[in-house]
Amino acid sequence: MSYIVAEGLTKIYGSGDAAVIAADDISFQIEEGAFIGIMGESGSGKSTLLGMMGAMNAPTSGRFIVDDIDIYSLGQEQRADFRREFLGFIFQSFHLVSYLTVIENTMLPLAVVKAGKNHKLEMAQEALSQVGLLDKAHRLPNQISGGEKERVAIARSIVNEPPVLLADEPTGNLDTKTSREIMELLRKLNQTGMTVVMVTHSPDCAGYAKRIMRVSDGKLVEDNSDPWSIAPVPCRTESNRQSATTSRAGV
Amino acid sequence: MTLKIIVLRNLLRRKGKAAFVLAGIVLGVSTVIGIISYVEAMTTDINHKLEKYGANILIVPKTENLNLTYGGLSLGGVSFEMQEIREKDLEQVSNIKNSKNIAALGPLVLGVASVDSHKVLMAGVDFQSAGILKPWWKVEGVLPGENAVILGAEAARVLKMEIGNRLKVNDKDLDVSGILKSTGSQDDQLIFTRLSTAQAIFGKNGRVSMAEVAALCKDCPIEAMVKQISDALPGAKVMAIQQVVKSRMETLAQFKKFSYGISGVILFIGSMVVLVTMMGSVRERTDEIGIFRAIGFRKRHIMKIVFMEAAILSGLAGIIGYFLGFGATKAALSLFSESHSGNVPFSFELAGSALMIALAVGLISSAYPAFMASRLDPNDALRAL
Numbered sequence: 001m002s003y004i005v006a007e008g009l010t011k012i013y014g015s016g017d018a019a020v021i022a023a024d025d026i027s028f029q030i031e032e033g034a035f036i037g038i039m040g041e042s043g044s045g046k047s048t049l050l051g052m053m054g055a056m057n058a059p060t061s062g063r064f065i066v067d068d069i070d071i072y073s074l075g076q077e078q079r080a081d082f083r084r085e086f087l088g089f090i091f092q093s094f095h096l097v098s099y100l101t102v103i104e105n106t107m108l109p110l111a112v113v114k115a116g117k118n119h120k121l122e123m124a125q126e127a128l129s130q131v132g133l134l135d136k137a138h139r140l141p142n143q144i145s146g147g148e149k150e151r152v153a154i155a156r157s158i159v160n161e162p163p164v165l166l167a168d169e170p171t172g173n174l175d176t177k178t179s180r181e182i183m184e185l186l187r188k189l190n191q192t193g194m195t196v197v198m199v200t201h202s203p204d205c206a207g208y209a210k211r212i213m214r215v216s217d218g219k220l221v222e223d224n225s226d227p228w229s230i231a232p233v234p235c236r237t238e239s240n241r242q243s244a245t246t247s248r249a250g251v
Numbered sequence: 252m253t254l255k256i257i258v259l260r261n262l263l264r265r266k267g268k269a270a271f272v273l274a275g276i277v278l279g280v281s282t283v284i285g286i287i288s289y290v291e292a293m294t295t296d297i298n299h300k301l302e303k304y305g306a307n308i309l310i311v312p313k314t315e316n317l318n319l320t321y322g323g324l325s326l327g328g329v330s331f332e333m334q335e336i337r338e339k340d341l342e343q344v345s346n347i348k349n350s351k352n353i354a355a356l357g358p359l360v361l362g363v364a365s366v367d368s369h370k371v372l373m374a375g376v377d378f379q380s381a382g383i384l385k386p387w388w389k390v391e392g393v394l395p396g397e398n399a400v401i402l403g404a405e406a407a408r409v410l411k412m413e414i415g416n417r418l419k420v421n422d423k424d425l426d427v428s429g430i431l432k433s434t435g436s437q438d439d440q441l442i443f444t445r446l447s448t449a450q451a452i453f454g455k456n457g458r459v460s461m462a463e464v465a466a467l468c469k470d471c472p473i474e475a476m477v478k479q480i481s482d483a484l485p486g487a488k489v490m491a492i493q494q495v496v497k498s499r500m501e502t503l504a505q506f507k508k509f510s511y512g513i514s515g516v517i518l519f520i521g522s523m524v525v526l527v528t529m530m531g532s533v534r535e536r537t538d539e540i541g542i543f544r545a546i547g548f549r550k551r552h553i554m555k556i557v558f559m560e561a562a563i564l565s566g567l568a569g570i571i572g573y574f575l576g577f578g579a580t581k582a583a584l585s586l587f588s589e590s591h592s593g594n595v596p597f598s599f600e601l602a603g604s605a606l607m608i609a610l611a612v613g614l615i616s617s618a619y620p621a622f623m624a625s626r627l628d629p630n631d632a633l634r635a636l
Contacts, residue, residue, distance in 0.1 A: 056545060056630040077549050084547020095542045095633065099264035100257070107252030109546045120252055156546070 002029035003195065004053075004164070009062035011048050011218075022048040023059065024218040032163070035190040036197045037209030045218035046199045047168060053197060054087060054166050055079040066164065084109060088157030088194075090167035094149040096141040096156075102148075103128060103137035106155045113160065127155040131185060147178035154185060158194070165189060167198040171205050183208045254552060258559040265532065272528045272564045272613075273571070279521030280572025280609045281579065283514040284601060288580040290507050292595050297503065307384065308464035308477060309490045310344075312336055335458040336487050344464065347479035349472070354465040355383035360446055361460040362453035364420045366410055373400075373420065373442045375449020384463050385438070392429025395444055401429040405439040421452050518612055525616035529561065533624040540624050541632025550625035557621035558614060565613025566606060573605035 011023040022045045030036055040046040051057030052064055055071045056079075064071045066086060074082060083089075096105045106124040113120070128134045131151035136144055141152070150170060157165055167186065171179035179202070187208050190196045200206050214222035262269045312335050336358075344356055360375035378394045392414040395401050400420070402412055407430045412418060416427045425444065433439055450456045466476055473491050481489045533540070540553055580595050 051630050054545070056628075080544065080547050080549045082547075083545065087547075089545055091542075091545075091633065095538065097257075097539055097542065099260045104252055104256065104260070108257075108542075111252045111254055111257060112548055112552050124252075 003032035003034075003067060004030035005063075005065040006053070007063040007065070009049070009052055009059045009064060011045075011052060011057065012060045021218050023052065025062070026215075026218075026220045027062075028213065028220060028223060030195065030197070032195055033190070033193050034195050035187070035208065035210045036195075037206035037212045038197065038199045038215060039201070039203075039206055039212055040215035042201075044215045046215045048218075049215060050166055050168055050197070050199050054089060055082050084112070084160065086162055086164055088160075088162040088165040090150075090153050090157050090165065090170045092169040092172045094141075094146075094153045094173075096149055096152055098141055101138050101140055102133060102144065102152050102155075105141065105152050106137075106159050108156055109160050123159055123161075124155070127159040128152075130158065130189075131155045145178075147174055147181065150174060150178070150182055151185070154182070154189075158189060162194070164195045164197065167196065169199055169201065171200070171202065176204075179205065254555055254559065258556055258563065261536075261556075262560060262563065268528055268532055269560075269564060272525050272561075273568050275521045275524030275528070276565050276568030276609050276612055277572045277575060279514075279518040279612060280569055280605050281575035282517045283608060284573050284576025284605050285579040285583070286510040286514050286576075287604075288577060288595055288598070288601060289583055290503065290510060291598075291601075292580060292584055293503060307492050308466055308473070308480065309492060310336065310341075310462040310464065310480060310484060310487045311490070312461070313486055313488050335455065335460065336462065336484065338457050338459050340484055340486070341459065341462055343483035344462075344480055347476065347483055349466075349476045349479060352466050352476065355380040355463075357381055357384045357463045357465075358446060358459040359461050359463065360449040360453060360455055360458070362449065362455070364442065364452065366418050366420055366442070369410060371406060371410070371420075371442050372440060373444065373449060373452070375444055375446040375453075377446050380463075380465075383465050387434055388438070389432040390429040391432060392427075395426075395428045395448075397445065397448060398424070399426040399428040400442050400444045400448075401431055402427060403431050403439040403441045403443070404433040406442055423452055518608070522612045522616040525561070525565075525613055526619065529557065529617050529620035530623070532560075533557065533620045536624075537627060537632050540627050541629045544627065544629035545633060553625040553627075554621040557617055557624050561613040561617035561621075562610060565609040568613070569606035569609030570602075572609060573602045576605070 006026055006028050009023050009026040010021070013020045013022055024045075026049060038046045038049060048057060052059050055064075055074075058072050063073075066082075069082065071079060071082060097108065100108070103121075103124050106127050107120055110120045110123060115123075125134060125137070128137055131154050133144075133148060133151050133155065136148065141149055144152070150173075154170070157167075165186070170186065171182050174182060183205055186196055186198065196209075198205070198209060206212055211224050212222070213220055213224075338358060341356060341358055344350070344353065347353075357377050357380035362373055364371050364373040381388065390401055392401065400418070402410065407413070407427075410418065412427050412430075414427055414430060417424055418427060419425075420442070425448075431438060431443070444452075446459070450458070464476075464480070466473060477489050477491050481487070543553060543556075577595065577597070584595065
């Protein structure tokens with residue numbers, strides 16, 4: 001059996017006429033150590049899918065299994081434990097805690113882990129050195145650049161050495177040069193054996209993935225596709241966003 | 252990195268909000284402590300007075316006298332029989348079981364004396380025990396010797412006497428050695444002389460009209476003492492004078508109840524301040540709590556963060572509140588209490604109570620915000636995934 005298995009994942013927001021199908025019967029399998037890129041238009045359901053993969057957004061139906069654990073058969077608190085032990089998150093807008101220093105932000109997942117102070121410090125220093133930010137360990141988030149914030153977010157996501165790393169538009173707020181550096185970093189992490197699942201708009205970034213999944217209108221429409229076959233989608237206007245939503249709801 | 256560090260860093264970042272919560276609890280705790288310690292100090296003060304001279308016991312002769320006084324109008328009395336107390340018998344009082352509780356015993360001889368054309372009530376007293384029995388006496392001049400008197404303020408005015416004058420009492424010449432400053436009591440009307448002098452003038456050698464006892468009575472059984480003295484002096488009637496002190500204690504008890512009511516209201520307002528501020532803080536930190544939950548914090552970890560913040564602030568508020576209330580009590584006592592020096596002793600018990608009250612207010616008021624924070628769905632909170 002594969003390391004990660006999604007079986008008929010479906011997510012419907014609302015009910016009746018107002019129901020919106022954000023994920024529609026999505027199934028896939030991911031082997032351990034894979035580097036997956038999930039692509040799709042804005043509002044296509046890729047973030048919903050990542051949320052379900054992150055044990056944070058329970059599907060309306062379907063199963064999501066990691067390492068033989070049926071995640072949504074677990075209680076909320078056990079899912080929190082799962083997130084802490086199995087997953088690393090990289091959020092699109094960094095989501096660093098503004099009043100904690102770089103090293104404290106990095107150590108955040110360890111705050112509820114029983115380990116010695118020095119051991120936690122060593123783990124955080126190791127993570128920061130992997131992202132090349134050890135020299136800025138005692139700065140606050142507002143004292144570093146956007147690229148550095150992203151690196152801190154990556155350091156935080158890998159500090160407890162999770163087997164799976166989930167990244168939501170990790171380069172969404174960065175310039176081209178910094179984006180490449182971040183992608184190189186993710187590739188390096190993947191090369192250490194970490195399974196990386198990344199949501200991205202950018203074919204450039206998707207090019208780092210070994211496998212691409214394309215989501216459209218809540219459905220997994222392509223798997224294993226070439227990132228360059230998916231044209232970048234321009235920002236939508238409010239009117240065509242609504243029409244897309246309506247079509248997804250089947251109205 | 253521990254939850255404690257997250258809590259401390261957050262408190263330091265949100266100083267304004269922390270100060271607001273702190274102020275809310277400090278206000279409540281200091282008011283409660285201020286009121287409690289003020290009432291305690293007043294109670295101690297009254298007890299002290301009680302011990303000093305409050306609960307006197309009167310020993311009067313048994314009489315078949317019917318008092319014909321109504322509404323302050325005295326129509327005289329009908330005396331059927333009058334026994335006097337023998338001075339020697341009073342020595343029995345020092346042999347009673349609770350004799351240790353007796354601070355002073357003051358025999359008194361009363362009689363009507365003629366001074367010029369006036370009839371004046373003259374009292375022979377033991378001036379040594381009078382110092383304990385009547386501490387409010389302030390004598391201008393000196394205490395009288397064998398052939399001297401001191402006059403009550405009103406008596407001196409009516410008799411037109413000054414210190415150094417001589418007056419003739421029942422044909423006996425006596426010097427005025429002093430004049431009592433006005434006491435506002437019946438003492439203002441009297442002439443006071445030594446017990447032996449009065450006994451000689453009225454021909455009551457070895458006999459006294461009545462006696463006063465100053466009993467140290469905070470914890471002593473006053474009723475039992477009255478019984479013991481009655482048994483020792485079967486020919487005397489023994490009464491306890493506690494009404495004034497009792498009514499003052501009752502007033503204080505009423506004030507206590509009222510104060511506790513006010514304290515309760517203030518504590519409630521303080522807890523509402525904490526509740527509203529903590530709820531605001533939780534709402535402001537939705538993203539942050541979302542991150543914590545997303546990276547694997549359990550609900551109880553989130554609650555622990557909120558409770559730790561509340562505990563730190565309320566603990567600090569308890570300490571500040573105690574000292575503030577303590578200071579306010581000292582200031583209030585020196586300002587409003589005539590007899591109190593403003594010296595309030597430090598009480599570990601009260602300090603401990605202040606801490607407990609503050610913690611209770613802080614933690615109870617934070618329970619709902621903590622619960623709400625822990626229920627935040629990480630997906631909804633972040634809106635990023």
